[in-house]
Amino acid sequence: MRGLSLFQRGSSSLWPRRRKAHHSMLSSTSFCTDNIDGLQSSRVNIFDRHLKRKQRDRAAWLMGQKDSFVDAVAENVLDRLEDCKKSFPTALCLGGSVLPVRRLLCGRGGIEKLIMMDTSHDMVKLCKDAKLDAQNEEIKTSFIVGDEEFLPVKESSLDLVISCLGLHWTNDLPGAMIQSRLALKPDGLFLAAILGGETLKELRIACTVAQMEREGGISPRVSPLAQVRDAGNLLSRAGFTIPGVDVDEYVVKYQSALELIEHLRTMGETNALLQRNKILRRETALATAAIYESMFGAEDGTVPATFQVIYMTGWKEHPSQQKAKGRGSATVSFKDIQKQFGSGI
16 A cells, blocks of 8 residues: 555563474364354354455455555464474465465465355455465365354364454454364364454544544444453463464554555454444544544654554364473472572572
């Protein structure tokens, strides 16, 4: 997009990224939507999934071949495959940035069979018709229109599940992650990137101030997102082992606040709340843009937008995986260590 520049600011790891290089196979004829391991999630409809599908249809028509921010996130997700010694013959890529994932895969993970899935028919078609490098063309790829909340995949049929910037739009995120785990074979890998709660904090502030000034109250204009502290709990709740959470913050510069909104439309990331106010007054929109540029505008005339991306890694349980030692299993006490190395530690 013209006028858009990307900066990555800050990176932290909250959970260790530890992996094992073992592989086992288990066949099953049941579907992952048939069984949620007895866990009943308190499903509350927050997002309008039908509207989100329409937004992704629109994004498929607006989207270009490359987006610096989306490509950076997809690269970070796929880089984690290079840390693994094992290969993943059968992989599923869930909705979100399906096109960048397919384009940037480049042989990573040893994938032989790839399933590309999205709720949007137009997005699936765009991904199918995309021109790729010869290395990516060699992968046997199939395309399906499906919902992350109801995976049409057999249990224990996949070695890898990838979701890049898609799962944060599900009404039942824990349930979707549980289904992903059920779809994996033992020692299968789950990789996901979702937008975190600090995303678009500048826009949230500008919208709030503009609505208070022009309308005397506020209504949700930016969707709620998961907090970093919730990511590890989500992985554990879904039953994944060796959970890993990393957080990156990207600051994207735009020529104006209106260009930011256009970029969000291109990514399919515009508001899809069920309880949203469907009418946006022109004066409120103009006030939001003016306040945004007044409060956050840089000296060079650009305005920044923060995107917080939470990367999650989890494995389906397998006997070969490392496990934490039980309480009381230590053979050396901290007092002995302190005596040996002094009180400075």
